[in-house]
Amino acid sequence: MTDLSTTASAPAAAMVQAEDVWKSYDNTPVLKGITLQVSPGEVFLLLGPSGSGKSTFLRCINHLETIDAGRLMLDGELIGYDERSGRLYEKKPRDVARQRRQVGMVFQQFNLFAHRTALENVMEGPVQVAGLAKSEARDKATALLDRVGLADRRHLYPNQLSGGQQQRVAIARALAMEPKLMLFDEPTSALDPELVGEVLDVMRQLAADGMTMVVVTHEIGFAREVGDTVAFMDAGVVVESGRPDDVLLNPQQARTQAFLSKVL
Amino acid sequence: MTEGSDVMATPEPLKVVPLRHPGRWAAMAVIAVLLAMLVHALATNPRFNWPEQAKYGFTPAIRQGVLTTLWLTVAAMVVGVVLGVVLAVMRLSPNPVLRNAAWIYIWVFRGTPVLVQILVWASLGALFPRLGLGIPFGPQFVEADTFSLISGFSAALLGLGLNEAAYMAEIVRAGLLSVNEGQWEAAGALGMRRSQILRRVVLPQAMRVIVPPTGNETISMLKTTSLVAYVPFAELLFQTQAIYAKTYQVIPMLLMASLWYLAMTSVLMIVQYYIERYYARGSVRQLPPTPWQRVRARLERRRPRVGEHS
Numbered sequence: 191m192t193d194l195s196t197t198a199s200a201p202a203a204a205m206v207q208a209e210d211v212w213k214s215y216d217n218t219p220v221l222k223g224i225t226l227q228v229s230p231g232e233v234f235l236l237l238g239p240s241g242s243g244k245s246t247f248l249r250c251i252n253h254l255e256t257i258d259a260g261r262l263m264l265d266g267e268l269i270g271y272d273e274r275s276g277r278l279y280e281k282k283p284r285d286v287a288r289q290r291r292q293v294g295m296v297f298q299q300f301n302l303f304a305h306r307t308a309l310e311n312v313m314e315g316p317v318q319v320a321g322l323a324k325s326e327a328r329d330k331a332t333a334l335l336d337r338v339g340l341a342d343r344r345h346l347y348p349n350q351l352s353g354g355q356q357q358r359v360a361i362a363r364a365l366a367m368e369p370k371l372m373l374f375d376e377p378t379s380a381l382d383p384e385l386v387g388e389v390l391d392v393m394r395q396l397a398a399d400g401m402t403m404v405v406v407t408h409e410i411g412f413a414r415e416v417g418d419t420v421a422f423m424d425a426g427v428v429v430e431s432g433r434p435d436d437v438l439l440n441p442q443q444a445r446t447q448a449f450l451s452k453v454l
Numbered sequence: 455m456t457e458g459s460d461v462m463a464t465p466e467p468l469k470v471v472p473l474r475h476p477g478r479w480a481a482m483a484v485i486a487v488l489l490a491m492l493v494h495a496l497a498t499n500p501r502f503n504w505p506e507q508a509k510y511g512f513t514p515a516i517r518q519g520v521l522t523t524l525w526l527t528v529a530a531m532v533v534g535v536v537l538g539v540v541l542a543v544m545r546l547s548p549n550p551v552l553r554n555a556a557w558i559y560i561w562v563f564r565g566t567p568v569l570v571q572i573l574v575w576a577s578l579g580a581l582f583p584r585l586g587l588g589i590p591f592g593p594q595f596v597e598a599d600t601f602s603l604i605s606g607f608s609a610a611l612l613g614l615g616l617n618e619a620a621y622m623a624e625i626v627r628a629g630l631l632s633v634n635e636g637q638w639e640a641a642g643a644l645g646m647r648r649s650q651i652l653r654r655v656v657l658p659q660a661m662r663v664i665v666p667p668t669g670n671e672t673i674s675m676l677k678t679t680s681l682v683a684y685v686p687f688a689e690l691l692f693q694t695q696a697i698y699a700k701t702y703q704v705i706p707m708l709l710m711a712s713l714w715y716l717a718m719t720s721v722l723m724i725v726q727y728y729i730e731r732y733y734a735r736g737s738v739r740q741l742p743p744t745p746w747q748r749v750r751a752r753l754e755r756r757r758p759r760v761g762e763h764s
Contacts, residue, residue: 252643254639254642254643283647283648284647287642287645287646287647288645290642290643290644290645291644291645293643294643295639295640295643297636297639297640299636301634301636301637301639301640302640303637303640303641303655303659304637304659304737305658305659305733305735305737314641314644314646314654314655315644315645315646318644318646318650318654319644319645319646319650347735349737349738360640363640363644364643364644367644367645
């Protein structure tokens with residue numbers, strides 16, 4: 191295993207804390223001992239070739255996947271399990287849902303609810319999960335859509351929006367739950383090159399507002415500009431991590447150098 | 455647009471001699487002859503006995519039969535759809551007990567003839583002379599004679615509805631599976647629970663896939679209700695049979711009943727069209743106009759043209 195400690199803050203203060211996380215699909219290991227830490231307010235970027243396990247790791251943080259070994263904690267709390275007197279107990283669906291509420295997730299394929307307008311998409315969580323009154327949720331959703339520059343498109347259905355607009359609605363939908371952590375799973379990979387910028391702009395603004403973010407991306411320029419920490423993953427391990435300029439401009443590991451020479 | 459755009463004239467449309475379709479004319483001629491023969495036969499053959507059909511077509515007994523058929527169709531479909539959704543959700547449940555229970559239900563009710571099921575419900579008393587409610591294997595609180603408990607209508611409803619549920623379960627399951635897994639994940643990431651995701655996100659989107667075969671099932675059900683004439687239960691076919699048992703005009707009366715069935719299925723098809731349109735929201739960018747809207751648009755287009763000529 192490689193040296194992974196990136197930030198020197200105390201463990202209790204970490205938003206995400208992974209200690210030797212392992213995960214296999216049908217005996218094929220996908221994550222082979224991931225240890226890393228994301229501090230509050232940090233923008234943490236995961237880079238690496240496809241199949242390196244970065245999306246799987248991101249999904250573990252939201253308990254969309256379960257881990258086989260190690261410990262994965264969100265804001266000091268184990269993800270998906272309760273620990274009582276040294277034993278792990280599976281969380282009830284209700285408690286898993288409660289934990290997920292604290293984490294917003296943005297997907298590569300947007301996954302907007304196709305049968306609801308942009309506004310209804312953003313209102314869904316606050317009304318159904320947080321129990322907000324409809325009028326209150328509508329105001330909140332309108333404000334959020336305004337924040338991502340789509341207030342005038344709020345009554346359109348997802349298939350009437352461009353990819354970039356859909357992804358911005360998806361970000362607004364995640365923000366509507368007031369998460370303490372935002373996960374982005376290749377948010378611009380399904381977009382036309384022209385539309386990437388508008389999504390990155392929204393994310394840049396979010397980072398500037400102090401949101402804690404874990405982003406799986408291939409956008410090296412964005413990583414350098416916005417990222418606080420970059421971790422390069424390959425074949426289920428973190429090969430190298432550190433400040434973006436160090437990792438991206440002066441990579442120490444041969445694997446990282448080889449990857450960056452192709453991407454840049 | 456550049457400044458030249460308003461100078462530029464729309465280009466002259468192409469002048470094309472349209473392709474001739476002699477095959478279409480030939481087909482039309484053949485079909486016209488066949489149609490003429492059919493109309494001629496219907497109009498001149500006295501054995502169709504139209505006056506007899508008209509005489510009995512709207513008698514109180516037939517009207518009652520039509521209403522009963524409609525009511526039984528609706529009631530059986532409601533039972534079928536509600537129970538079918540429950541069974542489909544059970545089949546996709548993470549709970550293995552529910553999953554297998556639903557599988558066994560579908561296996562039994564889809565695997566045996568619906569006529570047998572109807573007759574078994576109608577003569578349940580032959581299997582269980584008395585039905586009671588109480589502690590399993592213990593004392594009964596209420597008990598009643600089965601034959602007095604299960605009327606012709608309840609036997610018909612149970613037979614048709616429970617059988618339909620098995621088919622509807624598979625239709626609903628197909629619909630639920632057609633919804634992208636990403637929808638489950640996105641809703642789960644918001645903190646929605648399984649029941650909420652099903653109700654708010656997945657089922658509404660599955661409806662697009664569920665509605666067309668459900669319309670098919672409803673039309674099929676309307677005609678399958680004729681089986682309960684053997685319960686016996688006084689729906690349309692039963693009333694029709696009662697007439698020809700006296701008049702011996704078997705075929706004219708069966709044709710008359712068929713015309714009623716055809717009229718009712720036609721109405722159902724119109725209802726289905728509008729339900730499908732409703733659930734197409736969000737999946738097609740622009741809904742095509744309904745036939746009615748098309749007719750109205752054509753009339754409105756014609757009106758100013760009339761004005762020009764006058």
